[in-house]
Amino acid sequence: MADTDPSDGSGTDAGADDGSEGDGSTSDDLAWRTTGSEVEYTCPGFAVRRDDVILPDGTETDFHSVEDPPAVVILPFTPDGDVVVIEEWRQAVGRVNRGLPAGTADADDADLDAVARRELAEETGHEADSLRYLCAVEPANGLLDSVHHYYVARGCEPTAEPDLDFNESIRVEVTDYDDLLGAVLDGAVRDGRTILGVTRYELADRWR
Amino acid sequence: MADTDPSDGSGTDAGADDGSEGDGSTSDDLAWRTTGSEVEYTCPGFAVRRDDVILPDGTETDFHSVEDPPAVVILPFTPDGDVVVIEEWRQAVGRVNRGLPAGTADADDADLDAVARRELAEETGHEADSLRYLCAVEPANGLLDSVHHYYVARGCEPTAEPDLDFNESIRVEVTDYDDLLGAVLDGAVRDGRTILGVTRYELADRWR
Numbered sequence: 145m146a147d148t149d150p151s152d153g154s155g156t157d158a159g160a161d162d163g164s165e166g167d168g169s170t171s172d173d174l175a176w177r178t179t180g181s182e183v184e185y186t187c188p189g190f191a192v193r194r195d196d197v198i199l200p201d202g203t204e205t206d207f208h209s210v211e212d213p214p215a216v217v218i219l220p221f222t223p224d225g226d227v228v229v230i231e232e233w234r235q236a237v238g239r240v241n242r243g244l245p246a247g248t249a250d251a252d253d254a255d256l257d258a259v260a261r262r263e264l265a266e267e268t269g270h271e272a273d274s275l276r277y278l279c280a281v282e283p284a285n286g287l288l289d290s291v292h293h294y295y296v297a298r299g300c301e302p303t304a305e306p307d308l309d310f311n312e313s314i315r316v317e318v319t320d321y322d323d324l325l326g327a328v329l330d331g332a333v334r335d336g337r338t339i340l341g342v343t344r345y346e347l348a349d350r351w352r
Numbered sequence: 353m354a355d356t357d358p359s360d361g362s363g364t365d366a367g368a369d370d371g372s373e374g375d376g377s378t379s380d381d382l383a384w385r386t387t388g389s390e391v392e393y394t395c396p397g398f399a400v401r402r403d404d405v406i407l408p409d410g411t412e413t414d415f416h417s418v419e420d421p422p423a424v425v426i427l428p429f430t431p432d433g434d435v436v437v438i439e440e441w442r443q444a445v446g447r448v449n450r451g452l453p454a455g456t457a458d459a460d461d462a463d464l465d466a467v468a469r470r471e472l473a474e475e476t477g478h479e480a481d482s483l484r485y486l487c488a489v490e491p492a493n494g495l496l497d498s499v500h501h502y503y504v505a506r507g508c509e510p511t512a513e514p515d516l517d518f519n520e521s522i523r524v525e526v527t528d529y530d531d532l533l534g535a536v537l538d539g540a541v542r543d544g545r546t547i548l549g550v551t552r553y554e555l556a557d558r559w560r
Contacts, residue, residue, distance in 0.1 A: 174448050174522070175448065176441050176521065185393040189416060190416070192393060199518075203518065205519055207443045208395040208398070210444070235415045241490075279539055279547070284544065285449060287398060287418070287420060289445055292544070310411065329552075335489075335493060336489045336490055336492065339489055340544060340547055343551035344547060344551050347554060
């Protein structure tokens with residue numbers, strides 16, 4: 145079971161970045177006012193939202209962004225301290241990506257820990273002995289409303305075959321953690337979730 | 353001037369992740385075949401592409417992704433070793449974000465170093481004494497084709513007022529590097545570009 149509630153991470157949400165937002169002193173004069181909002185386009189996986197906004201100087205304009213459900217990213221360690229990674233086709237960039245398992249929450253998923261366990265099982269066939277919440281990340285908040293919730297999973301062991309969605313092309317591998325860290329730091333890994341998960345873990349979590 | 357060419361980072365591109373892609377031995381059996389591609393939706397800033405694809409098992413389906421231009425992210429140090437950060441309204445997540453300056457390349461931008469210098473000047477009014485390429489990152493390659501190119505800028509000093517786009521709401525601040533690192537590691541920062549830039553720099557670059 146998780147020994148840290150995701151809400152602890154999510155609780156450091158909007159407003160905590162600068163210690164001033166919400167008190168009206170410094171952040172509010174940067175804020176835009178939204179006067180209307182409409183979904184302009186939808187497709188499997190995401191939607192595009194157009195907001196009518198008023199800028200701080202009074203200019204009326206609109207802004208388009210992508211609505212994407214919350215996702216989980218898992219750094220899954222075996223009992224020996226190796227990492228379970230996946231190789232997966234990524235159509236958006238037209239290549240096979242090697243990195244951390246991840247997946248999207250469904251609309252009725254209230255429990256992100258459960259989503260992390262489900263995605264780990266579905267993508268890798270592994271079950272974790274324990275899960276710990278690492279951090280919440282907006283990967284591209286100039287464009288997306290997405291939030292990626294990072295977990296460290298310990299004691300992961302294979303218990304079943306992966307149970308993939310019809311359009312997932314995935315291969316499961318187990319790799320040495322230091323090799324993965326090395327690949328992140330020498331530039332061989334471009335996948336942002338893997339770079340962020342490994343560097344964030346390495347700095348904040350490995351040694352505690 | 354840059355002492356590392358961005359192409360060095362980009363050169364570790366597709367195929368380098370697993371050391372096997374491109375040789376046909378392991379990666380190709382995960383690959384999808386694209387039989388058609390069409391832009392289904394466009395708006396200021398990005399477009400949505402629908403690809404007709406054939407999965408490895410022969411299934412014919414389609415896949416939607418977001419086309420977004422390359423971007424630069426800059427970790428700008430003053431001569432004293434402090435960091436120039438910005439507070440900026442982010443409409444996609446409805447809050448003020450405190451983090452690293454960043455910006456998007458235009459279609460005719462061939463030189464990413466120049467884009468990094470331009471975005472640093474436009475967003476913060478600072479000019480850098482030197483630029484070094486840090487890494488290339490796909491922030492959300494399940495959905496976006498975006499690549500973010502990270503730079504470390506040294507010797508940044510204010511030389512002009514910021515020159516903002518009409519819809520940019522930005523405040524410039526200078527902060528202690530260790531305070532910024534601390535905010536990343538204690539979960540106060542949710543912005544993926546800032547978390548990744550700082551942790552990646554801290555592990556690979558600070559001590560060399």
